[in-house]
Amino acid sequence: MKTRVISVDQSTSATKAFLFEEDGTLVRRASILHHQFYPREGWAEHDAEEIYRNTVCAIKRVVDSEKDACRYSLCITNQRETVVVWDKRTGKPVCNAVVWQCHRGAQICDDLKARGFGQLVQERSGLLIDPYFSGSGVKWILDNVSGARKDAEEGNLLMGNIDCWLVWKLTGGSVHATDYTNASRTMLFNIHTLDWDPDLLEMLSVPASMMPKAISCDGDFGCTDVEGLFDEPIPIAGVLGDSHGALAGQMCFTAGLGKVTYGTGSSVMVNIGEKAVPAPRGLVTSVGFAALGKVFYAFEGNIHCTGATIAWLAEELRLMDSPAEIEAVATSVPDNGGVYFVPAFAGLGAPWWKADARAQISGLSLGTGRAHVCRAALESIAFQVTDLVDAMTGRAGIALKELRVDGGPTRNRFLMQFQADLLGVPVELSEVEDASAFGAFIINGFARGKWTSFGQAASICSVQDAYRPSEGVSAAHTAYAGWQKAVNHLIDNN
Numbered sequence: 001m002k003t004r005v006i007s008v009d010q011s012t013s014a015t016k017a018f019l020f021e022e023d024g025t026l027v028r029r030a031s032i033l034h035h036q037f038y039p040r041e042g043w044a045e046h047d048a049e050e051i052y053r054n055t056v057c058a059i060k061r062v063v064d065s066e067k068d069a070c071r072y073s074l075c076i077t078n079q080r081e082t083v084v085v086w087d088k089r090t091g092k093p094v095c096n097a098v099v100w101q102c103h104r105g106a107q108i109c110d111d112l113k114a115r116g117f118g119q120l121v122q123e124r125s126g127l128l129i130d131p132y133f134s135g136s137g138v139k140w141i142l143d144n145v146s147g148a149r150k151d152a153e154e155g156n157l158l159m160g161n162i163d164c165w166l167v168w169k170l171t172g173g174s175v176h177a178t179d180y181t182n183a184s185r186t187m188l189f190n191i192h193t194l195d196w197d198p199d200l201l202e203m204l205s206v207p208a209s210m211m212p213k214a215i216s217c218d219g220d221f222g223c224t225d226v227e228g229l230f231d232e233p234i235p236i237a238g239v240l241g242d243s244h245g246a247l248a249g250q251m252c253f254t255a256g257l258g259k260v261t262y263g264t265g266s267s268v269m270v271n272i273g274e275k276a277v278p279a280p281r282g283l284v285t286s287v288g289f290a291a292l293g294k295v296f297y298a299f300e301g302n303i304h305c306t307g308a309t310i311a312w313l314a315e316e317l318r319l320m321d322s323p324a325e326i327e328a329v330a331t332s333v334p335d336n337g338g339v340y341f342v343p344a345f346a347g348l349g350a351p352w353w354k355a356d357a358r359a360q361i362s363g364l365s366l367g368t369g370r371a372h373v374c375r376a377a378l379e380s381i382a383f384q385v386t387d388l389v390d391a392m393t394g395r396a397g398i399a400l401k402e403l404r405v406d407g408g409p410t411r412n413r414f415l416m417q418f419q420a421d422l423l424g425v426p427v428e429l430s431e432v433e434d435a436s437a438f439g440a441f442i443i444n445g446f447a448r449g450k451w452t453s454f455g456q457a458a459s460i461c462s463v464q465d466a467y468r469p470s471e472g473v474s475a476a477h478t479a480y481a482g483w484q485k486a487v488n489h490l491i492d493n494n
Helices: 048-062 106-114 118-125 134-144 148-153 162-170 198-203 242-249 307-315 323-330 370-396 413-423 435-448 454-458 473-492
Strands: 002-010 014-020 026-033 070-078 083-087 157-161 177-179 213-215 220-224 234-241 257-262 266-273 284-291 294-303 340-342 360-362 402-406 427-430 463-467
Touching: 002 048, 002 162, 002 435, 014 048, 014 435, 026 048, 048 162, 070 162, 070 242, 070 435, 083 134, 083 148, 083 162, 106 118, 106 134, 118 198, 134 148, 134 157, 148 157, 157 162, 162 177, 162 220, 162 234, 177 234, 234 242, 234 435, 242 257, 242 266, 242 284, 242 294, 242 435, 257 370, 266 284, 266 370, 284 435, 294 370, 307 323, 307 370, 323 370, 323 413, 340 370, 340 473, 360 473, 370 413, 370 473, 402 413, 413 427, 413 463, 413 473, 435 454
Parallel strands: 002 070, 070 234, 177 213, 257 402, 402 427
Antiparallel strands: 002 014, 014 026, 083 157, 220 234, 257 266, 266 294, 284 294, 340 360, 427 463
16 A cells, blocks of 8 residues: 655645655645734734644645545644644643744843843854744743743643644644754754753743653654544654755755755755754754754754845836846846945845845946846845855855755746856755655655665655856856955945
8 A cells, every 4th residue: 555645834824735645746735824913013923723723624635535545644844933832731722823923022032131141042052042933932921821820830831833733733632742953943942962951941931841842853743633534543754844844855964965945035054964063143053854863953044135136126126027037137248247236125134244234236337237236136145145155164164065945036047057156066956846845755754764864865856957166156256255345345334
C-alpha cells in the first residue's frame, strides 16, 4: 500500500494543506484564510481555534474518497513566534494568539534591556530581546488576562507556538510537544542544551509547567484521526517552523548552504553547521533544523525592502507599467551609470542598523535615465543579500557554497545572474514552489525512515535553473564597492 504525506503549512494569513506522493509529486493543495485582528495600534492577534478548524478543513479538502487505498502521514510547518496560551482542563485558549507582528510586549522587552539581560538572552537563546519572539507575549498574557497568572502557577495552563497548539488539538490533548526550531524562537530556549532555560523562564516569570516537551524535528508527535476523517489514527511525523522548512526544502543540509526567499522583503538563512556561534550584530542564531540525530544551526536575517522597491518604482514613480517590466528596462543599459539606490524606506536594517536613515538615490547626472534608476533598484536587492551573507559567513568562519532561492523575483534572470556574480557561488532555483511545505515533507521522510541520509533526500529534488558566476564578476564587485560607499555616505549624513 502506498503512502501519501499531508503537509500542513500554517502561515500568518492562511492555513494550507498539501498532499504529496512518496516521490514528492504534489497531488493537490488547499488554502483557507483566517481572520486578522488588530484590537489596538501595533497589536496583532489570531483566533487559535479558528486556525485549528481551518487546519482540519484544509486536510479534509486534500484527502480524497480513495483514502482507504493509501497509508497517510502528517507533517506541520508553521508561522513562528505566534504564541497560544490555553487551559489544559478545557482545551480553550485564555485569549487570542499573540502574533509575531504584535508589539504589545515592547515595554516588557525595554525593561529587560534596561535591566541588562541582553547578553544572557543572546548567549543562551541566540536571539535578541524583542517582542517579535514568543516570550514577551506569554508574559503579557499571564500579567494581563484575568486569572491567568494564578492558573499558570497552579499548573493549569499550557503554552506553545502554533505547531504545538495544533499537535495538542490533533492528538486530543495527549501530546504537548514542540520541535527545536520553534522552541528556538521563543526567547526561553537554550539552543546549546536543547532544553528550556530556567534562568530565561525566571526572567520572564513563565512557569516551567507550561512548557511543551522539545524534540527533534523528525521526532514522534503522536497520532491523530483528524476529527474522525481517518478510521485509524495516522502519525504526526515532522514539525518545524516555516523559514526552517524552506531551509530543508531547499536541501541546505550542510554548512555553507544558504537560502533566500525573495519577496516584498527577503529572508536570508545560512546553515552554519553543528555548532551554535553568536550571530553578527542585529542577526540571530537559531536551530536551523534537526533530523537523523543531527542538529544544524543557522544565522538568519531579514531585509525590509526588496520586491517592495520594485513595486514602488512602478506604482508611485510610474517608471514602468508593472514590476514585471523592470528586467527589460534595466538591461537596456550596460551598467548603472554610477547610480545607487539605497532603499531605506523603513530605515537601514542588518548589517548596517540605522533606523533613522531614509531611502536615497545617488549619483544622478544629466545622462541618467529611468533605465539606470531601475537597474540600480534591482542591483540594490542583490547588494543587500550580499551584505547579509558576507556578515553571516564571516562570523561563522565558513565559505558559502551555494545560494538556493525561491520567490517571485527569482524569475528576473538579470537579478539572479548579478547575485551569482556578487557572491561568487552558484545561485540555484529549485523546482519546488512551496519550499516550507516541501521541507516538512522531507522531514517527514526522515521520521518515517524513508530516507536514512541527507543525500538520499536531496536526490529527489532537481534544479530548475542555475546561475554561475560569469565574466561579469569583476564589474559586479566594482559596483558593490560603489554600493558600500553610497550606504556609508547615507549613514554619515543622517
